[in-house]
Amino acid sequence: xxxxxxxxxxxxxxxxxxxxxxxxxxxxxxxxxxxxxxxxxxxxxxxxxxxxxxxxxxxxxxxxxxxxxxxxxxxxxxxxxxxxxxxxxxxxxxxxxxxxxxxxxxxxxxxxxxxxxxxxxxxxxxxxxxxxxxxxxxxxxxxxxxxxxxxxxxxxxxxxxxxxxxxxxxxxxxxxxxxxxxxxxxxxxxxxxxxxxxxxxxxxxxxxxxxxxxxxxxxxxxxxxxxxxxxxxxxxxxxxxxxxxxxxxxxxxxxxxxxxxxxxxxxxxxxxxxxxxxxxxxxxxxxxxxxxxxxxxxxxxxxxxxxxxxxxxxxxxxxxxxxxxxxxxxxxxxxxxxxxxxxxxxxxxxxxxxxxxxxxxxxxxxxxxxxxxxxxxxxxxxxxxxxxxxxxxxxxxxxxxxxxxxxxxxxxxxxxxxxxxxxxxxxxxxxxxxxxxxxxxxxxxxxxxxxxxxxxxxxxxxxxxxxxxxxxx
Amino acid sequence: xxxxxxxxxxxxxxxxxxxxxxxxxxxxxxxxxxxxxxxxxxxxxxxxxxxxxxxxxxxxxxxxxxxxxxxxxxxxxxxxxxxxxxxxxxxxxxxxxxxxxxxxxxxxxxxxxxxxxxxxxxxxxxxxxxxxxxxxxxxxxxxxxxxxxxxxxxxxxxxxxxxxxxxxxxxxxxxxxxxxxxxxxxxxxxxxxxxxxxxxxxxxxxxxxxxxxxxxxxxxxxxxxxxxxxxxxxxxxxxxxxxxxxxxxxxxxxxxxxxxxxxxxxxxxxxxxxxxxxxxxxxxxxxxxxxxxxxxxxxxxxxxxxxxxxxxxxxxxxxxxxxxxxxxxxxxxxxxxxxxxxxxxxxxxxx
Numbered sequence: 104x105x106x107x108x109x110x111x112x113x114x115x116x117x118x119x120x121x122x123x124x125x126x127x128x129x130x131x132x133x134x135x136x137x138x139x140x141x142x143x144x145x146x147x148x149x150x151x152x153x154x155x156x157x158x159x160x161x162x163x164x165x166x167x168x169x170x171x172x173x174x175x176x177x178x179x180x181x182x183x184x185x186x187x188x189x190x191x192x193x194x195x196x197x198x199x200x201x202x203x204x205x206x207x208x209x210x211x212x213x214x215x216x217x218x219x220x221x222x223x224x225x226x227x228x229x230x231x232x233x234x235x236x237x238x239x240x241x242x243x244x245x246x247x248x249x250x251x252x253x254x255x256x257x258x259x260x261x262x263x264x265x266x267x268x269x270x271x272x273x274x275x276x277x278x279x280x281x282x283x284x285x286x287x288x289x290x291x292x293x294x295x296x297x298x299x300x301x302x303x304x305x306x307x308x309x310x311x312x313x314x315x316x317x318x319x320x321x322x323x324x325x326x327x328x329x330x331x332x333x334x335x336x337x338x339x340x341x342x343x344x345x346x347x348x349x350x351x352x353x354x355x356x357x358x359x360x361x362x363x364x365x366x367x368x369x370x371x372x373x374x375x376x377x378x379x380x381x382x383x384x385x386x387x388x389x390x391x392x393x394x395x396x397x398x399x400x401x402x403x404x405x406x407x408x409x410x411x412x413x414x415x416x417x418x419x420x421x422x423x424x425x426x427x428x429x430x431x432x433x434x435x436x437x438x439x440x441x442x443x444x445x446x447x448x449x450x451x452x453x454x455x456x457x458x459x460x461x462x463x464x465x466x467x468x469x470x471x472x473x474x475x476x477x478x479x480x481x482x483x484x485x486x487x488x489x490x491x492x493x494x495x496x497x498x499x500x501x502x503x504x505x506x507x508x509x510x511x512x513x514x515x516x517x518x519x520x521x522x523x524x525x526x527x528x529x530x531x532x533x534x535x536x537x538x539x540x541x542x543x544x545x546x547x548x549x550x551x552x553x554x555x556x557x558x559x560x561x562x563x564x565x566x567x568x569x570x571x572x573x574x575x576x
Numbered sequence: 577x578x579x580x581x582x583x584x585x586x587x588x589x590x591x592x593x594x595x596x597x598x599x600x601x602x603x604x605x606x607x608x609x610x611x612x613x614x615x616x617x618x619x620x621x622x623x624x625x626x627x628x629x630x631x632x633x634x635x636x637x638x639x640x641x642x643x644x645x646x647x648x649x650x651x652x653x654x655x656x657x658x659x660x661x662x663x664x665x666x667x668x669x670x671x672x673x674x675x676x677x678x679x680x681x682x683x684x685x686x687x688x689x690x691x692x693x694x695x696x697x698x699x700x701x702x703x704x705x706x707x708x709x710x711x712x713x714x715x716x717x718x719x720x721x722x723x724x725x726x727x728x729x730x731x732x733x734x735x736x737x738x739x740x741x742x743x744x745x746x747x748x749x750x751x752x753x754x755x756x757x758x759x760x761x762x763x764x765x766x767x768x769x770x771x772x773x774x775x776x777x778x779x780x781x782x783x784x785x786x787x788x789x790x791x792x793x794x795x796x797x798x799x800x801x802x803x804x805x806x807x808x809x810x811x812x813x814x815x816x817x818x819x820x821x822x823x824x825x826x827x828x829x830x831x832x833x834x835x836x837x838x839x840x841x842x843x844x845x846x847x848x849x850x851x852x853x854x855x856x857x858x859x860x861x862x863x864x865x866x867x868x869x870x871x872x873x874x875x876x877x878x879x880x881x882x883x884x885x886x887x888x889x890x891x892x893x894x895x896x897x898x899x900x901x902x903x904x905x906x907x908x909x910x911x912x913x914x915x916x917x918x919x920x921x922x923x924x925x926x927x
Contacts, residue, residue: 176593176599470593490859493832500854502593503853503872505850506849506851508813508847508874511876513870518857518859
């Protein structure tokens with residue numbers, strides 16, 4: 104008697120802990136009107152006490168935004184209407200370096216998310232942003248004594264690092280880069296500045312956590328990190344938001360400068376709610392002998408455009424990208440990576456995975472460019488996609504542009520379901536079919552979690568709880 | 577006075593970033609077209625008529641190319657057979673007249689028929705020009721068509737080669753394309769695997785020299801169950817050649833238990849070359865297997881060392897491997913006479 108094959112069941116990501124909503128009213132929150140006008144940009148700039156150059160920069164960015172067209176090559180963002188987005192919302196509280204001074208409701212939200220606990224147990228410093236502003240920022244004394252700067256970017260802008268900020272701010276990602284970079288330039292708020300001096304190794308990670316609580320709002324934080332020569336840093340970024348029935352927008356910007364022989368690992372667990380348009384831009388420029396590592400787990404958002412990028416600008420520079428994207432019902436996640444080899448003997452390694460279920464749409468999109476001067480460079484990419492039902496879609500769109508004969512570029516991609524041969528092999532080793540399939544699917548998602556500190560790997564694995572019944576197909 | 581029109585050709589089915597400049601190619605083409613001249617040879621069970629060509633279906637070069645040929649109101653040449661082991665050879669003299677030549681060819685195979693068709697693009701005269709050739713394939717159940725297309729026009733000439741059609745139940749289309757020369761070769765293929773267990777096997781061997789351009793777009797929608805597509809390209813780029821490859825395997829609803837694979841091997845000989853590759857897999861069905869792989873660059877050190885240790889110089893190694901990329905595809909031409917002729921042609925042009 105033939106046994107009807109049952110489909111592998113992968114549980115949807117459990118969002119209960121992230122859907123907690125804090126009430127925001129005029130008494131405890133300040134916000135600008137919805138929409139995007141020069142007056143609103145002026146208001147934001149005034150709220151933030153911008154230096155004049157930044158005020159002018161914002162207005163120029165707004166002009167660029169208004170002139171640029173919406174992208175037409177990716178998922179639809181027709182549900183995003185800037186006239187309905189509130190671009191600046193802040194709690195009426197000052198940023199503090201002590202959790203005890205953070206208002207109770209906000210502090211409780213971060214407690215639920217485990218941020219203070221993580222800080223106590225495993226982090227060198229934390230920045231916690233709530234809507235448009237940071238409410239908490241702290242660095243451990245021993246790390247600060249190494250000369251490491253970790254502060255909110257606005258303090259840096261107004262303080263002794265103002266010139267450094269001005270030199271670097273939106274130079275790697277200029278407002279002309281794309282429409283939402285221009286939007287970011289106009290209304291950015293919050294975010295962190297990190298500087299790691301030469302030869303300093305920050306052994307335990309710094310983390311920023313972004314929480315967008317207000318419905319119909321946008322978050323536009325700016326992260327600027329400079330890792331000087333021969334230094335090391337692991338920076339972790341987390342984010343979440345409660346779900347609403349109206350659109351929220353995240354158009355943050357991350358600019359990373361990796362010095363000679365320095366190493367920077369930038370890890371993200373993205374868990375925005377399913378009403379979020381996540382149009383984030385992350386870019387690194389890597390100097391001679393430097394290493395940039397992207398570790399990315401994308402689980403949230405309604406629609407994502409997310410492509411961390413590295414420009415390998417010095418001889419021997421290296422980039423690694425390890426990522427996993429999980430698209431469930433109602434999600435259209437367009438993610439991937441870009442790398443430009445701009446110097447000799449540069450190398451890049453890409454390892455990307457995706458899981459699609461319940462009508463989720465996954466697109467892996469990449470661009471590997473080897474310029475004529477990048478002689479002796481190598482690039483290798485591997486992309487695997489797992490589709491768990493026929494309601495979902497999974498597309499891979501990788502591009503390779505090679506302009507020198509002295510380069511090696513390889514790319515492999517696979518799409519499909521779990522291999523029956525792999526299951527048979529494990530069963531021949533004494534495993535039950537159910538455990539064999541569970542092991543294979545867990546292993547599929549393991550490439551990112553093993554690159555994270557244990558606490559974050561646990562969080563990531565909690566986001567994906569796998570329930571295996573029978574076999575796929 | 578010539579009338580020129582700007583065309584957007586070879587559009588990728590799903591766009592990527594514009595800054596990569598690979599979503600399509602834009603060319604200017606003369607709209608004053610004259611019929612392409614070819615010499616046909618065909619077996620006794622092949623008939624030729626102008627009927628049965630579908631002018632509405634779009635090929636890989638895209639809708640603007642199709643519209644241009646529709647406007648030209650050409651008389652198609654449709655070769656039909658129901659026999660086994662049938663043969664058609666069309667040798668095009670693309671320099672017959674001064675105007676841009678255009679032609680439409682249909683290849684229709686009845687159930688269980690079998691045919692090898694060779695389309696040979698030559699330019700006996702050393703002069704510039706453009707030819708637009710559109711080929712439609714219609715394979716009924718159980719049939720097998722081997723279509724061989726050979727680009728060996730002169731270094732001033734441009735050929736736009738558009739292929740379209742569909743493959744029925746258990747039918748097989750083997751498409752062998754060999755690009756030996758030509759200033760610009762624009763190849764677009766869009767063939768639907770609609771039938772149950774229909775198959776498509778594409779082998780393309782190319783060399784691009786000088787400042788020449790090869791631009792390719794393959795779009796294979798798989799809509800039938802248990803269909804199988806396989807695209808393999810082996811190529812060599814020299815001097816300041818430019819090559820663009822777009823290959824899309826699209827597993828649409830209904831294509832369960834299907835497979836699709838793309839494999840590209842590109843040998844880059846000289847430093848001024850430009851290689852762009854965009855192998856795409858689109859998947860709307862769970863129970864499919866899709867794969868693509870690309871290997872681009874120079875000869876790996878281990879292979880180079882091995883062959884040098886056998887007494888070959890580095891240049892000889894590169895020449896040998898470059899030739900092998902083309903010959904690996906030419907050797908699969910089922911017609912021994914054609915195979916031998918093309919091999920000889922390559923030997924002669926190298927001297």
